[in-house]
Amino acid sequence: MDIRVTGLTKNFGSTTALSDVSLDVPEGSLTCFLGPSGCGKTTLLRVIAGLEEADAGQILLGDADLSRTPARDRNFGVVFQSYSLFPNLTAAQNVAYGLECRRWSKPDTRRRVAEMLDLVHLDDQRDKLPAQMSGGQQQRIAIARALAPHPSLLLLDEPLSALDAKVREELRQEIRAIQQRLGITTIMVTHDQNEALEMADQIVVLNGGKVEQAGSARALYDRPRTRFVAEFIGSINTFTVQDPQTDPHLGTVRLRTSQPLESSTLGVRPEAIKVLDDGQEADNVFAATIEKATFLGNMTVLHARLEAAPDQPVVFEAHGPADGLEPGRKLRLGIAAGDLKDLA
Amino acid sequence: MSGAARTAARRGERRSLPALTSDRGIALLLSAIMAGLMLVFLVMPVAAILLRSLDTQAGPGLGNFTATFADPRFWDLLVNSLTVSLLSSTLAVGLAYLYAYALQRSNVPLKPLLRIVVMMPLFAPSLVQAQGLLLLLGRNGAFNRFLGFDLDIYGFWGVALANTLYTFPYAFLILSAALAVADARVYESATMLGARPGRIFRTVTLPATRYGIAAAVFVTFSLSVTDFGNAIVIGGNFSVLATEIYNKVIGQGQFALGAVIGVVLLAPAIVSKLLEKRISSRQQAQMTDKSVPLTTRANRMRDLVLSGYCYAVMIVFLAIPGIVATASFVKLWPYNMAFSLKHYAFDVQNGTEPLWNSVYVALATAGLGVTIATVSAIVVQKFRTPLSGPLSFLAILPSSIPGMVLGLGYVLAFNNPANPLNMMYGTLALIIFLYVYYNHAQAFLIASTSLKQISSSFDEASTMLGGGVVRTFFKVTLPLLWPTLLGVGVFFFMRAMVSLSAVIFLITPETQVAAVSVLQLADRGAVNQAAAFSMCIMAIVIACLLIVRLVLWLAGAKSVTLIR
Numbered sequence: 001m002d003i004r005v006t007g008l009t010k011n012f013g014s015t016t017a018l019s020d021v022s023l024d025v026p027e028g029s030l031t032c033f034l035g036p037s038g039c040g041k042t043t044l045l046r047v048i049a050g051l052e053e054a055d056a057g058q059i060l061l062g063d064a065d066l067s068r069t070p071a072r073d074r075n076f077g078v079v080f081q082s083y084s085l086f087p088n089l090t091a092a093q094n095v096a097y098g099l100e101c102r103r104w105s106k107p108d109t110r111r112r113v114a115e116m117l118d119l120v121h122l123d124d125q126r127d128k129l130p131a132q133m134s135g136g137q138q139q140r141i142a143i144a145r146a147l148a149p150h151p152s153l154l155l156l157d158e159p160l161s162a163l164d165a166k167v168r169e170e171l172r173q174e175i176r177a178i179q180q181r182l183g184i185t186t187i188m189v190t191h192d193q194n195e196a197l198e199m200a201d202q203i204v205v206l207n208g209g210k211v212e213q214a215g216s217a218r219a220l221y222d223r224p225r226t227r228f229v230a231e232f233i234g235s236i237n238t239f240t241v242q243d244p245q246t247d248p249h250l251g252t253v254r255l256r257t258s259q260p261l262e263s264s265t266l267g268v269r270p271e272a273i274k275v276l277d278d279g280q281e282a283d284n285v286f287a288a289t290i291e292k293a294t295f296l297g298n299m300t301v302l303h304a305r306l307e308a309a310p311d312q313p314v315v316f317e318a319h320g321p322a323d324g325l326e327p328g329r330k331l332r333l334g335i336a337a338g339d340l341k342d343l344a
Numbered sequence: 345m346s347g348a349a350r351t352a353a354r355r356g357e358r359r360s361l362p363a364l365t366s367d368r369g370i371a372l373l374l375s376a377i378m379a380g381l382m383l384v385f386l387v388m389p390v391a392a393i394l395l396r397s398l399d400t401q402a403g404p405g406l407g408n409f410t411a412t413f414a415d416p417r418f419w420d421l422l423v424n425s426l427t428v429s430l431l432s433s434t435l436a437v438g439l440a441y442l443y444a445y446a447l448q449r450s451n452v453p454l455k456p457l458l459r460i461v462v463m464m465p466l467f468a469p470s471l472v473q474a475q476g477l478l479l480l481l482g483r484n485g486a487f488n489r490f491l492g493f494d495l496d497i498y499g500f501w502g503v504a505l506a507n508t509l510y511t512f513p514y515a516f517l518i519l520s521a522a523l524a525v526a527d528a529r530v531y532e533s534a535t536m537l538g539a540r541p542g543r544i545f546r547t548v549t550l551p552a553t554r555y556g557i558a559a560a561v562f563v564t565f566s567l568s569v570t571d572f573g574n575a576i577v578i579g580g581n582f583s584v585l586a587t588e589i590y591n592k593v594i595g596q597g598q599f600a601l602g603a604v605i606g607v608v609l610l611a612p613a614i615v616s617k618l619l620e621k622r623i624s625s626r627q628q629a630q631m632t633d634k635s636v637p638l639t640t641r642a643n644r645m646r647d648l649v650l651s652g653y654c655y656a657v658m659i660v661f662l663a664i665p666g667i668v669a670t671a672s673f674v675k676l677w678p679y680n681m682a683f684s685l686k687h688y689a690f691d692v693q694n695g696t697e698p699l700w701n702s703v704y705v706a707l708a709t710a711g712l713g714v715t716i717a718t719v720s721a722i723v724v725q726k727f728r729t730p731l732s733g734p735l736s737f738l739a740i741l742p743s744s745i746p747g748m749v750l751g752l753g754y755v756l757a758f759n760n761p762a763n764p765l766n767m768m769y770g771t772l773a774l775i776i777f778l779y780v781y782y783n784h785a786q787a788f789l790i791a792s793t794s795l796k797q798i799s800s801s802f803d804e805a806s807t808m809l810g811g812g813v814v815r816t817f818f819k820v821t822l823p824l825l826w827p828t829l830l831g832v833g834v835f836f837f838m839r840a841m842v843s844l845s846a847v848i849f850l851i852t853p854e855t856q857v858a859a860v861s862v863l864q865l866a867d868r869g870a871v872n873q874a875a876a877f878s879m880c881i882m883a884i885v886i887a888c889l890l891i892v893r894l895v896l897w898l899a900g901a902k903s904v905t906l907i908r
Binding site: 049051070071072073074075076077078080082084085086087088089097098101102145146149155 | 367799801802804805806807808809810811812815819820823824
């Protein structure tokens with residue numbers, strides 16, 4: 001079932017953790033809450049889970065209002081950041097816990113536990129205690145435990161952040177595969193943009209307790225509405241434009257844009273800046289001087305100074321070793337009108 | 345979702361049968377019970393003392409206070425109490441610091457033995473120190489009788505010495521913990537900068553342990569000021585405030601004047617508690633995750649000197665129970681030193697009944713105490729009810745109330761026909777509640793600390809899986825907590841076996857406990873039987889420690905502290 005959140009507000013004392021947050025999580029999708037630490041993403045997850053109570057706002061699961069339902073009756077599965085497996089119970093007992101709370105029969109429980117351990121490929125670890133398992137294995141058991149009672153929603157609170165890089169990579173794919181196979185509506189909190197880009201159907205970018213922008217990874221990357229979103233997902237050059245609404249120009253160069261500009265902040269992704277050969281033209285052309293070239297193997301990151309606006313440095317990329325692009329070299333840079341992003 | 349998954353989901357959503365008791369209901373109920381018990385067994389007795397001290401024949405007023413303060417004898421007693429406590433506190437902390445330093449920072453041999461021997465005073469009623477000192481240095485003591493000395497231990501020096509021995513283990517435990525942690529990098533820096541050992545001790549070791557020293561001074565001082573057993577046995581004509589309450593109440597039935605001195609005794613205890621709290625809150629963590637633990641280097645000379653000191657102290661601490669044991673096994677100390685077991689027949693007074701009373705009371709105190717301290721800790725730590733705040737204050741209140749004062753409060757509150765619980769007066773049940781609440785603060789703090797160490801994500805995980813508070817407690821919290829709780833039980837058991845001053849006013853012939861028997865036997869000159877009684881108490885406490893240690897060892901929980 002889909003989840004709809006409207007007007008959620010939550011204060012801790014005098015600090016506002018969430019202010020008027022509204023969003024939709026479509027049925028069967030994986031939605032990531034993405035943002036820097038302190039942006040309210042974990043609070044939002046905990047309010048949806050029922051572990052925190054909101055000061056105002058509504059949480060709807062399908063048509064049912066959950067705002068007053070206690071956490072234990074919401075039937076949501078949660079996987080926490082730190083391994084929250086019960087240390088005194090074996091892997092199988094941990095998975096069975098939620099079923100016992102729901103008074104499943106013994107044979108049903110046994111069958112479901114086996115099924116779940118099989119799902120996360122840990123049937124051979126069933127009698128191990130959490131301390132005898134690796135971090136990755138513990139987190140997989142935690143996922144099995146959360147999914148066992150057929151939750152209507154799966155909540156993942158930075159489930160991978162305590163793991164090392166290689167395990168994290170594996171689990172990303174595994175979580176996504178399980179989620180898609182079961183078709184379970186899922187919300188995952190993360191501060192890692194790559195994780196969000198790789199796994200999510202929908203990304204909700206949060207900043208200062210507010211929803212900055214929500215959409216698919218592609219939409220957020222191609223059409224960021226704010227400077228915060230543009231900088232948080234991928235990297236971007238930002239320029240200050242003069243007279244954006246009437247006669248937009250950057251330094252001494254008049255700008256050609258695909259749509260009229262609203263704000264004076266303009267963003268350009270590094271890969272949208274092309275080095276022009278002699279005689280080649282583009283919508284916007286800038287004369288520039290290379291200041292620094294950093295070789296990174298598959299590409300070279302170049303810092304340059306625009307003659308039109310020497311106080312606004314620009315960064316772009318060249319694939320491969322970029323022979324001849326040494327500091328001091330003068331060249332022409334082209335940017336297509338559609339690649340100039342109007343940022344609020 | 346597929347059709348099958350949908351059916352399954354519906355089964356998963358099947359809420360458990362409508363809960364008879366919701367989590368909120370349980371939380372409120374338990375909070376109310378805990379608050380009610382604290383009101384009856386803690387607040388009411390303290391209030392009774394305060395009210396009684398203001399109760400004069402001419403109606404409520406400060407008459408009792410002005411009368412007491414106008415009496416020059418009161419000021420003599422106050423000076424006696426303060427000087428003797430100051431001296432024994434200074435001695436105990438100084439000696440214990442060096443002892444703890446030797447055990448933590450040098451290579452003296454047989455450390456486990458050295459550590460356990462100085463704990464002996466905790467296993468016996470406080471007056472055993474006085475008992476042992478008298479058998480060693482008293483008129484009929486070994487030194488005077490057998491070695492030709494002519495010592496007079498009764499009075500100021502006797503009380504000071506007895507209280508030094510009695511409070512030494514408390515100081516040692518605190519200082520040992522303070523000296524246990526040290527960052528080797530600081531010591532290495534000091535050495536590389538050219539500091540000699542004396543300067544390093546002054547500039548590094550001492551400042552790092554100053555909070556421990558302050559805490560030890562406060563604890564030993566308030567123990568001494570409020571101790572009653574040693575002063576009454578070895579004090580002779582030297583009286584202190586604690587013995588004065590006993591005389592006023594038991595001897596003369598002057599409850600109001602006893603209550604006045606009780607209020608006066610509350611003052612130093614509360615002041616030192618507040619200071620201790622203030623100081624410990626300023627103590628910041630000295631160890632960070634980057635710290636390098638200090639390892640002890642070889643130093644033959646230092647180890648030799650400290651070994652000599654430690655073994656001398658150990659001999660003193662062995663001599664006290666040793667001489668008491670000897671006295672319990674001879675026909676008639678010091679005249680007939682032939683071996684005899686007749687003092688263990690306990691053909692006096694109520695025979696062995698006080699001993700079994702004590703064991704029963706101590707076991708019941710352990711069971712009830714662990715339950716009450718744990719539930720209070722859960723109510724304060726885990727439940728957010730309107731009562732959590734007041735409860736957390738009340739839970740640690742007893743730590744500043746001297747046992748004797750609380751005991752007097754129980755008499756005043758429960759020996760009152762107007763009190764509906766008056767029927768509890770004169771029963772062992774009331775003594776059990778007194779022991780539980782007298783020791784509540786420390787037990788509550790231990791339980792709270794352990795609860796805090798159990799990550800709150802376990803509670804949340806259980807909640808999200810549909811578990812209620814009761815299931816979470818029995819399936820998750822209790823299995824993780826039981827070794828600590830067993831340790832808390834041992835703590836209650838030990839204190840209930842040995843506490844004297846708290847129960848002294850509540851004793852009737854039917855509810856006699858062992859520690860009071862020792863006092864009464866010693867008081868009427870039955871030296872050998874008193875010694876035998878003390879030995880039995882110590883044996884029971886040590887047996888309990890060994891049994892629990894074995895249980896913990898078998899269960900694989902080896903790091904639980906039992907002696908506190």
